[in-house]
Amino acid sequence: MDKIELIGFVAGILVAISLLPQVIKSWKTRSTKDVALSWSIINLSGQILWIVYGVYISSTSLVVMSSIALVMNIFMVTLKLRFG
Amino acid sequence: MDKIELIGFVAGILVAISLLPQVIKSWKTRSTKDVALSWSIINLSGQILWIVYGVYISSTSLVVMSSIALVMNIFMVTLKLRFG
Incomplete structure (x- = not known):
């Protein structure tokens, strides 16, 4: 992986996991x-x-990162509906 | 723009603007x-x-959408630091 692709990869990881502290905070x-x-x-x-698009363009990174973000968003929606 | 690119474009727009209601809510x-x-x-x-990566791979969509998300995140950080 060259430097530029690494930057893109780290960017995707950061954005995908950024919701985690929010989910943990809301849960606690x-x-x-x-x-x-x-x-x-x-x-x-x-x-x-993004997942649909990622599957069509065969981008594993996009599918994986969007799936992580999707799961965390599902948690957030559930927590919001539960705790208001 | 073909159907698949349109899906990717709409996905990007949705993710980029998703923070707007949060910024408005926190502001109000x-x-x-x-x-x-x-x-x-x-x-x-x-x-x-993402912006650095977008500039390197010459992806206007990525640069534009990440810039929108960046500006909204700057608002969120400022609001959070201001209102605690």
């Missing part, structure tokens, strides 16, 4: 009052389309 | 207690790398 505090539900839903819709 | 409510600062900072770091 049981409070999601300040989190916008529409944010998670719009992001989730985008991730589903 | 002046409350970001339930928002994890580390989420915004990790995501922001990833968007900066």
Whole structure:
């Protein structure tokens, strides 16, 4: 992997895992009052389309990273609906 | 633009603008207690790398969408630091 592809790869990893601390925080505090539900839903819709696009263009990185983000968004939507 | 590229384009737009309702909510409510600062900072770091990567591979879409997400993340970090 050359330097440029490595930058892209690290970028994707960072963006994909960025939601993890938010999910952990919401899970621990049981409070999601300040989190916008529409944010998670719009992001989730985008991730589903990224996966479809990734499968079509045969981009493993895109499919893997969008899947990670999708799972975390599903957690966030569930936590938001549960804790309000 | 063919159908597949359109799917990728819409996916990018959705993910890029998804933070907007969160920024608006945090701005209006002046409350970001339930928002994890580390989420915004990790995501922001990833968007900066996406822009670098996008410039290198000459992907206008990637640069534009990451820039939109970057600006919204800067807003989120600022709001979080301001309102705690």
